[in-house]
Amino acid sequence: MVKNKLKEIRMREYMLSSKEFCEILKIPESTYSKIEANKQQGNIETILRISKALNRKVEDIWYLD
DSSP states (O other), X not given: OEEEOHHXXXXXXXXXXXXXXXXXXXXOHHHHHHHHTTSOOOOHHHHXXXXXXXXXXXXXXXXXX
């Protein structure tokens, strides 16, 4: 299963609410909350957009569990 570290990154490095974080990432909050909770993986465009906005490699955010 593919999981992500978005909540950890958001809370530890940015200290923002999910709504504020979505504004930075430029994605809808409903989409973000599903991705953060690992209920939806997101399409490749969204994944790349998130990693670019956070200035990180995809594999630094998503991992196989």
